[in-house]
Amino acid sequence: MEFVVLVKQVPDTTEVKIDPKTGTLIRDGVPSILNPFDQFALEEALRLREKIKDKIETNVTVISMGPPQAKSAIMKCLALGADKGILLSDRAFAGADTWATSYTLAEAVKKLGKYDIVFCGQQAIDGDTAQVGPEVAQLLGIPQITYVDSILDFQNGKLTARSLTDDGYRIIEAKLPVLLTCSTPSSFEPSNPSMASILKANKKPFLTWTADDLGGDKSRFGLSGSPTQVSRVYSPPVRGKGVVYKENIEEAVKKVVEGIMEKKVI
Amino acid sequence: MDYSFTEEQEMIRQSVREFAEKKIAPIAMEMEKTKEIPLEIVKGLAELGVIACTAAPEYGGVGFDAVTAGIVAEELARADPTGSIPVFFLIQASWGHVLNKYGTEECKKEVFPRVTKGEWFLGIATTESDAGSDLGSTRTRITPTQNGYVVNGEKMYISGVREAYTRGGGHVTIAKQTPEAGTRGMSLFYLPLHGQNGPTPGITPTYLDDLGREGISTGGFTIDNVEIPKHYLIGEENKGFYIVHEGYEFARGLISIICASAGLKSLENGMNYIKQRKCFGIPIGKFEWIQFKLAEHYTKLTMLKDLAFKAMYIYDQEQKGKAKRFEVSKAIAMAKMFAQEWACAAVDDVMQWQGAFGYTRECSDQCIWRALRSFGWAEGSKEIMRVIVGRELLGKEFISYR
Numbered sequence: 001m002e003f004v005v006l007v008k009q010v011p012d013t014t015e016v017k018i019d020p021k022t023g024t025l026i027r028d029g030v031p032s033i034l035n036p037f038d039q040f041a042l043e044e045a046l047r048l049r050e051k052i053k054d055k056i057e058t059n060v061t062v063i064s065m066g067p068p069q070a071k072s073a074i075m076k077c078l079a080l081g082a083d084k085g086i087l088l089s090d091r092a093f094a095g096a097d098t099w100a101t102s103y104t105l106a107e108a109v110k111k112l113g114k115y116d117i118v119f120c121g122q123q124a125i126d127g128d129t130a131q132v133g134p135e136v137a138q139l140l141g142i143p144q145i146t147y148v149d150s151i152l153d154f155q156n157g158k159l160t161a162r163s164l165t166d167d168g169y170r171i172i173e174a175k176l177p178v179l180l181t182c183s184t185p186s187s188f189e190p191s192n193p194s195m196a197s198i199l200k201a202n203k204k205p206f207l208t209w210t211a212d213d214l215g216g217d218k219s220r221f222g223l224s225g226s227p228t229q230v231s232r233v234y235s236p237p238v239r240g241k242g243v244v245y246k247e248n249i250e251e252a253v254k255k256v257v258e259g260i261m262e263k264k265v266i
Numbered sequence: 267m268d269y270s271f272t273e274e275q276e277m278i279r280q281s282v283r284e285f286a287e288k289k290i291a292p293i294a295m296e297m298e299k300t301k302e303i304p305l306e307i308v309k310g311l312a313e314l315g316v317i318a319c320t321a322a323p324e325y326g327g328v329g330f331d332a333v334t335a336g337i338v339a340e341e342l343a344r345a346d347p348t349g350s351i352p353v354f355f356l357i358q359a360s361w362g363h364v365l366n367k368y369g370t371e372e373c374k375k376e377v378f379p380r381v382t383k384g385e386w387f388l389g390i391a392t393t394e395s396d397a398g399s400d401l402g403s404t405r406t407r408i409t410p411t412q413n414g415y416v417v418n419g420e421k422m423y424i425s426g427v428r429e430a431y432t433r434g435g436g437h438v439t440i441a442k443q444t445p446e447a448g449t450r451g452m453s454l455f456y457l458p459l460h461g462q463n464g465p466t467p468g469i470t471p472t473y474l475d476d477l478g479r480e481g482i483s484t485g486g487f488t489i490d491n492v493e494i495p496k497h498y499l500i501g502e503e504n505k506g507f508y509i510v511h512e513g514y515e516f517a518r519g520l521i522s523i524i525c526a527s528a529g530l531k532s533l534e535n536g537m538n539y540i541k542q543r544k545c546f547g548i549p550i551g552k553f554e555w556i557q558f559k560l561a562e563h564y565t566k567l568t569m570l571k572d573l574a575f576k577a578m579y580i581y582d583q584e585q586k587g588k589a590k591r592f593e594v595s596k597a598i599a600m601a602k603m604f605a606q607e608w609a610c611a612a613v614d615d616v617m618q619w620q621g622a623f624g625y626t627r628e629c630s631d632q633c634i635w636r637a638l639r640s641f642g643w644a645e646g647s648k649e650i651m652r653v654i655v656g657r658e659l660l661g662k663e664f665i666s667y668r
Contacts, residue, residue, distance in 0.1 A: 075277055192285045195315030195328040198277045 001058040003045045004112065005082065005119045006105055006136065007038035009066050009073035010126040018235050034073040037121025039080070039190050041182040045119045046081045048151055059083045063108050065093055065101060071206070078201035079193030085206045092211040095223030098127075102135030103225060107216040108209060109140060117159065118179040122147055133181035144179040145172045151180075271337065279337045285314050286345030294346040295630055297481030303350055312384030316342075316355060318362035320516075325378035327362065331585070332516055332578040335359045339520045340527040340571070347528035348630070349637025350481025353644075354387075356524065357425055360517035360645075361390045361438045365456065368501040368509050373456055377436070386435030389426040390517075390645075391457065391487075392510060394419070398643070399650045401440065401507065402449045406489060408441035410503075414495040417441055417457060420488045423474070428483035430459040431471045438513065440506050447504065454506030456498040459487065468492040478636025515598040517645040519581060522574035522601040525641055529567045529609035532634045533560065536616035543619075556619060563612035570608055574601040592658055599646075599654035606642040610635055 011030045019026050042062065049058040062077040064070050065088040074085035088108055096104065109115055118140070120133035130146075137144035145161050152171065153160040160173045164183050193201070211221055219225060243259070245252035260266055271279070289310050297303060311317050316338050321327025330338070339359070343352040358381060365374060365388065380386040397403040406419025419441060430436055436458035444451030458466050469492060473485035501509040537560065540551035550556055577597040583589035613635040617624030624631060642648050657665055 072273065072277070075273065076280075079277060079281070190284075192281045192314060193277070194313060195278060195281075195319060195330070196323070198274060198281060199328060201277070202274055 001049075001052070001056045001116050002112070002114045003049065003058055003060045003117050003119065004109055004115045005038070005042045005045050005060060005062045005077065006109075006132070007042065007062055007064045007073055007077060007121070008035045008124045008126075009033070009064065009070040010035045010124050013125050020235075032069065032072070034076050035121050035124045035126075036190065037123060037125070037182060037184055039076075039121075040184040040188055041119040041121045041180070042077050042080060042082060043188075043191060044148075044151060044180075044182055045117070048117075048154060049081075052154060061086065061112060063088065063105060065089070065096070065104050065108075068208075071208075074206065075201055076193060078204045078206070079198045080191060081197070083204060085204070087206070087208045088210075088214070089208050090210040090212075090221075092218065092221045095226065096221065097226035097228045098129050098131040098135060099227055100220060100222055100225035102132050102139055103216070103220045104214065105132070106136045106139035107214045109136070111209070111214060116176045116178075118142075118177070120179065120181045122181045122183045130181070133179060137179035140177075140179065142177045142179055143174045144181070145174055146181045147183045148180045149183045149185045271333075275334055275337055278334060279341055282314065282316065282338050282341040283344070285310060286341050290342070290345040290351055294348050294351075295633060297346075297348065297350045298478075298633055299480075301480050301483070303354055303481045307351070308354075308384040311351075311355070312382060315382075316359075317384055318358040318378060318381045318388060320359050320363035321366045321374070321378045321382060325366070325374045326382035327366070327378060329366075330359070332363075332519060332581040333575060335363075335516075336520060336523045336575055336578045339523045343524040343527035344531050347531040347634040347637070348481075349479030349524075349528065349634075349640070352520075352524045352528070353425060353479055353482050354429075356517055356520040357390055358388045360513050360520060361388055363516050364438060364454075364509060364513040365500060367512070368454070369456065370497040370499070372497040373500075376462075377456060380434060385433065386460075387426045387429035387433065388435055389424060389430055389437040390513065391421040391424045391437035391439040393421065393423045395422045395486075398423070399647055401452070401510070404440060404442055404452065406439070406441040407445070408443050408453050408455065410443070411493065414493060414498070415453075415455065417455075417489050417492045417494060420486060422486035423484065424486055425482055425484055427459070427471050427485040427487060428473060431465060431469065431487070432460065434460045436460070436466075438500060438510075440510055443506075444504055449507040451504050452506040452510075453503050454500040454509050455494060456500060457489070457492065457494065458498075466492060476640070478633065478638075478640060511595065514645050515581060515594055518598045518602040518651075519574055519578045521641050521645060522570060522577070522598075522605040525605035525609035525638055526567045526571035526574060528634055528638055529563070529612040530571075532613040532616045532631050533563055533567070535631055536560065536619050539616075540619055550619065559615050563608075563615060566604075566608045567612060570601070570605055574605070577601040595654055596658040599651040599658075602641075602646065603648060603651040603655065606638055606640075606648060609638045609641075613638060 009032050012033045017026050045060050060082045061084045062074050062082045063086045064074050068089055071087055078085050093104055123130035145163050147164040148161040149164055150162045157176050162169050163172050245255050315328050319328050319330040322329045342355050381388045408415050408417050436456055439457040440452055440454050443453040459469050468490040469487050471487045476484045540556055541549055543550050580589050580597045581594050584594045613631050616631045623629055
């Protein structure tokens with residue numbers, strides 16, 4: 001069995017500030033981390049591998065597109081238990097929007113040859129688009145289950161997962177190969193790689209693939225393959241302060257309703 | 267010249283930092299009241315693989331060198347500048363290194379798997395009521411018997427006595443085997459306070475109420491006709507005095523890094539405060555007498571950290587046969603010489619900036635200060651550090667006490 005996990009190195013947004021003048025992220029001195037949704041996706045892959053290990057041998061390959069320093073995100077995945085890491089790094093990939101990124105990642109997954117489950121985080125915490133996973137599934141021509149917070153069953157070439165929706169969840173079954181975008185449940189506590197596993201990670205295979213290695217249509221990589229462009233990034237103006245009613249619940253509800261009526265919200 | 271850590275070391279730092287920020291920092295201030303490191307933290311440190319990280323992988327360790335152990339110490343001190351967890355770490359890393367290098371196969375197989383899992387504590391017991399810096403005046407005796415050795419005496423001002431006596435483990439201990447030979451007649455050995463079958467008969471612990479780092483116990487124990495097997499000897503008979511300095515120096519380097527890291531953490535607390543607190547209508551961070559102090563302390567503590575890592579690098583070079591013994595002693599002594607003074611001075615000013623609040627038990631910096639003050643003595647007093655550097659500069663014939 002071959003599992004592929006697509007990950008991204010992102011700035012730690014808990015430490016990012018917005019420049020009030022330009023509206024852009026101030027990234028200077030901000031540490032880079034493995035996208036938290038991707039870590040959950042990886043740990044789901046590793047959990048499933050562990051669960052089925054007596055019956056099926058599974059390899060977990062991690063792929064990321066990014067500059068050379070994105071290697072550290074992949075190394076963390078290797079330390080957490082992945083078997084092999086591939087970094088897609090080439091100036092030709094620079095400036096990619098989600099579509100060009102998805103194309104590049106899909107080409108890399110195809111180049112691997114065999115793949116059974118592709119795991120992605122639901123979104124990256126820097127762009128928050130949640131587009132790459134579904135786009136990769138489309139480009140690979142395989143089914144997808146989005147917003148998966150748990151894998152419920154896996155047997156006979158079928159996978160059953162719980163997919164979150166706005167008002168609850170649905171249980172979805174899919175044939176392999178399948179792509180999952182994973183939603184981190186609130187109970188998830190990311191693992192820390194142990195010292196021994198970090199030392200082992202350095203002995204695992206790590207490859208860097210360039211545009212030439214991938215092949216495919218080079219006009220679809222990077223900026224030239226990106227149909228969207230960012231014209232402006234800005235923070236919406238603050239709308240004014242909220243009001244907290246501290247009376248007993250009946251009084252408070254009454255005031256909230258009055259407030260809504262007064263402001264003609266409904 | 268390359269000042270950077272390896273990619274692997276950076277990953278180690280990141281993983282320890284994430285664990286320490288998540289699990290240790292929130293409970294750091296509680297340990298002065300609970301008087302113990304929570305067992306789930308000990309378990310977490312064991313799972314992370316940092317307890318006695320200098321032990322070789324075949325015994326359950328990860329074989330870290332001095333620099334890498336220093337990185338772990340720096341991160342633990344950043345999360346727990348109140349000292350208990352850094353001390354718990356540094357002792358086992360330093361004396362784990364000594365046991366790993368000089369201990370017998372049998373002893374290592376018995377002790378390390380339990381220590382690295384956090385079940386046992388591995389300490390150091392050299393100090394006595396009347397013998398600290400002057401190790402030659404040690405009164406504890408070790409005598410060979412037909413099956414091993416018998417030990418008699420008393421050790422005092424020892425860390426981790428309660429941990430080892432109640433939960434399991436023991437201390438790397440020094441005693442005189444050939445008293446007439448002075449320091450050339452001392453042997454080093456593993457003394458179990460609590461072995462596989464419970465507390466060691468003949469060991470009676472006593473406990474002291476320390477000023478700081480209360481999460482790890484301090485005390486002593488009497489040793490009354492305690493028999494130990496031959497394989498507990500560490501290194502050769504009568505060579506303990508020389509071996510023990512390798513452990514001290516490892517620990518001194520880690521202490522210097524811990525002082526720098528805890529001091530810098532306190533400065534971070536101070537910076538947050540002086541940016542917010544206003545006096546005469548402006549944040550007190552705008553006053554130059556505060557800014558200048560901040561700049562000086564930050565620079566000194568950064569110098570201290572750099573010097574300590576350089577010393578640990580030289581330590582590692584010696585292990586590879588690329589540096590001489592006394593070169594290491596001097597480098598480590600230079601790093602530790604000002605460690606406690608500079609760190610305490612920085613924390614003292616952070617307390618001062620916070621006004622009367624700085625003197626309350628609510629203020630974490632007073633707790634940091636109390637912990638750091640212990641390092642003026644621990645593993646070699648600051649006076650002895652000056653003796654070592656003076657000796658190395660002028661030669662042994664200038665040692666004042668000879």
